[in-house]
Amino acid sequence: MTHYDLVIVGTGSGNSILDQRFADWKTAVVERGTFGGTCLNVGCIPTKMFVHTADLAATPAKSSRFGVDERVTGVRWPDIRDRVFGRIDPIAAGGAEYRRHHADNANVTVYDGTGRFTAAKELTVTGPDGQTRAITGDRFVLAAGSRPIVPPIPGLAETGFHTSDTVMRLDRLPRRLGIIGSGFVAAEFAHIFSSLGVEVTLVARSGLLLRHEDTEIATRYTELADDRYDVRLNHETIGVTRSDTGITLRMLSPEGLAEVVVDELLVAVGRQPNSDLLDPARTGVEVDEAGRVVVDEFQRTAVDGIYALGDLSSPYQLKHVANHESRVVQHNLLHPDEPIASDHRYVPSAVFGAPQIASVGLTEEEAKDQGVRYVVGRQEYAGIAYGWAMEDTTGFAKILADPDTGLILGAHVLGPQASSVLQPVIQAMSFGLDASTMARGQYWIHPALPELIENALLNLDLPKR
Ligand SMILES: Cc1cc2nc3c(=O)[nH]c(=O)nc-3n(C[C@H](O)[C@H](O)[C@H](O)COP(=O)(O)OP(=O)(O)OC[C@H]3O[C@@H](n4cnc5c(N)ncnc54)[C@H](O)[C@@H]3O)c2cc1C
Ligand SMILES: NC(=O)c1ccc[n+]([C@@H]2O[C@H](COP(=O)([O-])OP(=O)(O)OC[C@H]3O[C@@H](n4cnc5c(N)ncnc54)[C@H](O)[C@@H]3O)[C@@H](O)[C@H]2O)c1
Numbered sequence: 001m002t003h004y005d006l007v008i009v010g011t012g013s014g015n016s017i018l019d020q021r022f023a024d025w026k027t028a029v030v031e032r033g034t035f036g037g038t039c040l041n042v043g044c045i046p047t048k049m050f051v052h053t054a055d056l057a058a059t060p061a062k063s064s065r066f067g068v069d070e071r072v073t074g075v076r077w078p079d080i081r082d083r084v085f086g087r088i089d090p091i092a093a094g095g096a097e098y099r100r101h102h103a104d105n106a107n108v109t110v111y112d113g114t115g116r117f118t119a120a121k122e123l124t125v126t127g128p129d130g131q132t133r134a135i136t137g138d139r140f141v142l143a144a145g146s147r148p149i150v151p152p153i154p155g156l157a158e159t160g161f162h163t164s165d166t167v168m169r170l171d172r173l174p175r176r177l178g179i180i181g182s183g184f185v186a187a188e189f190a191h192i193f194s195s196l197g198v199e200v201t202l203v204a205r206s207g208l209l210l211r212h213e214d215t216e217i218a219t220r221y222t223e224l225a226d227d228r229y230d231v232r233l234n235h236e237t238i239g240v241t242r243s244d245t246g247i248t249l250r251m252l253s254p255e256g257l258a259e260v261v262v263d264e265l266l267v268a269v270g271r272q273p274n275s276d277l278l279d280p281a282r283t284g285v286e287v288d289e290a291g292r293v294v295v296d297e298f299q300r301t302a303v304d305g306i307y308a309l310g311d312l313s314s315p316y317q318l319k320h321v322a323n324h325e326s327r328v329v330q331h332n333l334l335h336p337d338e339p340i341a342s343d344h345r346y347v348p349s350a351v352f353g354a355p356q357i358a359s360v361g362l363t364e365e366e367a368k369d370q371g372v373r374y375v376v377g378r379q380e381y382a383g384i385a386y387g388w389a390m391e392d393t394t395g396f397a398k399i400l401a402d403p404d405t406g407l408i409l410g411a412h413v414l415g416p417q418a419s420s421v422l423q424p425v426i427q428a429m430s431f432g433l434d435a436s437t438m439a440r441g442q443y444w445i446h447p448a449l450p451e452l453i454e455n456a457l458l459n460l461d462l463p464k465r
Pocket of ligand 1: 009010011012013014030031032033034035036037038039040042043044045047048113114115116143144145146164185274277278309310311312316317318319320321322
């Protein structure tokens with residue numbers, strides 16, 4: 001049994017821990033799938049490359065109101081798909097090659113296979129050929145991520161379905177796509193495929209799409225989605241079957257039984273941590289009821305020398321959070337006596353659908369539930385100069401602030417480039433800048449989109465300073 005100073009399980013955010021400061025640490029890296037993990041191979045990066053393409057394909061439908069008549073004369077799916085993966089696959093392969101063979105990694109051994117704890121600080125790796133190798137380590141970094149949840153819908157397994165892991169590599173575009181789910185993945189793929197000419201049916205169990213968002217935002221998004229897709233709210237999928245005409249979803253709705261026939265089916269009902277594959281309990285590491293590895297603010301598990309990060313342990317399931325936590329773990333491995341804590345105070349997120357949505361901090365409902373006093377400032381894109389230029393009639397920003405201190409409690413944007421427009425608010429919250437100082441204490445480039453934020457701040461009912 002080979003012993004290591006450090007064992008890293010998972011090559012998503014876990015892979016970025018190693019640098020020259022670890023050159024004299026005998027290190028094992030264990031990976032069961034494609035090097036580089038979810039974000040690079042099947043997550044953030046390919047989806048956003050498809051989203052940008054979808055934005056281009058969707059533009060001609062909106063351009064005539066600007067006096068420009070455009071038409072989409074063709075969508076070459078193989079070229080769209082191959083551009084994305086022609087760029088990404090070599091990066092993943094290059095990353096694997098670097099860890100396996102580059103002189104920088106003379107101290108690193110890569111194990112291909114699934115790691116599972118078999119005793120305290122002992123991991124058994126089962127390779128693709130079924131062979132097992134047990135290794136031990138002084139320290140472990142558990143960065144094994146998450147995977148799509150497959151709900152127990154009768155007929156689903158027999159019928160065949162896609163998840164975000166496979167749907168981007170389709171051989172050809174279907175005529176009709178059914179999507180079960182109403183969160184991030186559903187919203188982004190509905191935009192991608194619908195913009196490329198696919199008829200999309202979104203099947204949501206609840207009465208609102210993206211209901212983790214502020215309700216005003218989710219409500220506006222749901223109305224807009226209803227204009228673009230066949231949205232079935234309050235529909236529970238109770239069975240799936242395949243026939244010559246396609247895949248039939250049987251659904252229970254408040255009106256009774258309903259059916260829809262599609263050509264491909266995407267299941268997007270959330271992701272579960274991969275802790276079940278790892279069996280951390282065997283080394284004394286605790287897992288909560290949601291399957292997340294339990295860590296403290298220093299990303300330490302209860303077992304000395306074992307850290308966890310990213311989707312495996314975090315409620316956020318976002319790459320910028322996993323990256324942040326991997327930097328914290330890196331520091332704490334190198335300086336265990338002076339550990340730093342992760343900062344989860346203001347974690348932003350963005351849904352890259354149509355329109356985009358970005359948010360940080362409290363929603364209005366959370367503020368109410370927590371008894372937090374707040375004032376709200378709103379601004380429509382239609383009321384700022386660049387919004388006029390874009391003919392935007394549906395987008396808006398909403399900012400919540402503390403009425404006494406003016407500190408920003410939460411901010412939510414729906415509309416063009418929401419993910420970029422929100423960033424100055426994240427900065428203000430992170431550095432304790434109050435809303436009035438933020439609005440008045442700097443120039444805002446005129447007439448750029450961030451004027452949306454400037455005006456929402458000015459619309460807050462706060463005492464003048
Ligand atoms: C479709 C999609 C789009 C997304 N878009 C965004 C976005 O735009 N912005 C954003 O912030 N986030 C996005 N995310 C979320 C983001 O991808 C994840 O939060 C992030 O990649 C998690 O990183 P990680 O390092 O924790 O896990 P991962 O990157 O998943 O890495 C875990 C690795 O561990 C390996 N592994 C698992 N179990 C074992 C085991 N037992 N033994 C060995 N290896 C194992 C896996 O094969 C994997 O390679 C998206 C996710 C999806 C699915
Ligand atoms: N832009 C981004 O940052 C981005 C993009 C994609 C994914 N992600 C990450 O990946 C995670 C997973 O995304 P996701 O969209 O799969 O999950 P999600 O948690 O965002 O949404 C899942 C939705 O499915 C619903 N649902 C659950 N079980 C269901 C069932 N049996 N039938 C019908 N609906 C059901 C839930 O109510 C929820 O609305 C996200 O939470 C997010 O953290 C991020």
